[in-house]
Amino acid sequence: MRKFGNTGMEIKRVGFGGIPIQRISQEDTNKVIDELEKCGVNFIDTARGYTISEEYLGNALKGRREKFYIATKSMSRDYESMKKDIEISLKNLQIDYIDLYQMHNVKPAEYDTIFGEDRAYRALLEAKEAGKIKHIGITSHGLETVEKAVESGKFETIQFPYNIVENQADEVFKKAHEKGVGTIVMKPLAGGAIDDGTLAMKYILSREYIDVAIPGMDTPEQVRENTAVLANFELTEEDNVKITKIKSELGTNFCRRCEYCLPCPQGVIxxxxxxxxxxxxxxxxxxxxxxxxxxxxxxxxxxxxxxxxxxxxxxxxxxxxxxxxxxxxxxxxx
Missing domain, CATH: 1.20.58 (Methane Monooxygenase Hydroxylase; Chain G, domain 1)
Structure with missing residues (x-):
């Protein structure tokens, strides 16, 4: 367990990413949540955009709300849409408040547009004041976005891809950690491109400035495998050899979503x-x-x-x- 930035939350460094819930049943979701509880995982991340993920998690978490910190997020950028999404999330998750509500996948070009009177950030502030959410975070695949977020002091957590082949966020994660901004790693297995899940998790957790990694897990076995890494995540010489090999193999054909290729003259994202x-x-x-x-x-x-x-x-x-x-x-x- 560790302190999650300055939020006051104490969380397991392995959390749960809710994307895979979309491809399993309610019964299987219940089994995964059962295993999370057994393994002491207490941070769950989902999103409005993950179709039925919020609903399935809401059903599975009934009767044990106090055992988990729940995070979700919305792609809404204007005030009214964000207000509506917060209410939908509360209803889907069947809870009175959400521990962490995040602005989802904010692109560098739109970052400065989210703070106006009729924009989404105001809705988050009002929801926090009303007790509907406890903390405000931001997620992105653009490094410039999280760099600005850390400097702004407006967000209590940042979420960004980080793994063996995507480590461009090293410096911003270090700075966030120093400032008390919680750091969340998404895509710890590079979207499944990295086969060795244990090594991938060890690589991330060996970084003291990273608070929690949230691999997507859709079976109890995956929960056990990922949490077992917490017993020992010190990288060995053999591990480092494997890491170098993975970087070499994926480094020539793997998009790290740095966005240096943009803007495309034709508009292709x-x-x-x-x-x-x-x-x-x-x-x-x-x-x-x-x-x-x-x-x-x-x-x-x-x-x-x-x-x-x-x-x-x-x-x-x-x-x-x-x-x-x-x-x-x-x-x-x-």
């Missing part, structure tokens, strides 16, 4: 396309990924790429983005 392909191929969320892909504007989809190469010239990892976008089209459109 390149990292989002790769993210949705990952949900399709690694998370087993085929229908969900296709629906989200279709929800993108036509100009934002991979099929709108004209192969101008502007993105590849800006990618710090020299990824073959054009070919990768073709693969997105083959996966999500065909």
């Amino acid at each position: 390149i990292p989002q396309n790769f993210l949705l392909e990952g949900y399709y191929t690694r998370y087993g969320l085929q229908d969900w990924a296709i629906d989200r892909y279709k929800a993108l504007g036509e100009d934002q989809r991979a099929s709108n790429c004209v192969e101008c190469g502007a993105c590849e010239s800006k990618c710090p990892y020299e990824l073959p983005i054009i070919e990768m976008l073709k693969n997105v089209v083959n996966t999500l459109e065909k």
Whole structure:
């Protein structure tokens, strides 16, 4: 157990990510929550955007609310929509208050627009004052967003991808930890690209400035495997050799969502396309990924790429983005 920034919460350093709830039944969700309780995991993260995740978790948590800190999040950016989402979350989760409500996936270009009188942050402040939420956080796949959030003092937690091949948030996580901002790691297994879950978790938990990692888990066995790492997460020489190998294997064809490739002259949201392909191929969320892909504007989809190469010239990892976008089209459109 450790203190979660300055929130006053004390949490297990392995938490629970609610994305996979979408692909299992209510009965299986109950079993996962049972195992979380047995293993002492007390931090649960979900989102309005994870279809039935909030509802299933709400049903599973009845009668044991006090044993868990519950976090959820919303993509809403305006005042009225965020107010509405908070109420929906409370109803779905069947609780009187939410421990942590986060602004979900805030992009660098929109960060400065969320604080106005008619914008979402005001709704969060009012909900906090009313006791409907206890703390306010932010999540993003853009490093600039969380850097600004830490400096602003407006958010009590930040959530960002971090794993063996995505460690660009090292410095901002360190700064957040120093300032008492809680640090949450999403995508600890790089969206399933890393096969060795134990090593992936050890890599993250060996960083003292990271408060909690939230792997998605859809079976009791996965809960036991991930929490077992807490007994010893010191990296060995053999571990470091494996880590170097994983970085080498994934480093040439793995999108880290740094967003240096943007803006695309045609409007393609390149990292989002790769993210949705990952949900399709690694998370087993085929229908969900296709629906989200279709929800993108036509100009934002991979099929709108004209192969101008502007993105590849800006990618710090020299990824073959054009070919990768073709693969997105083959996966999500065909």
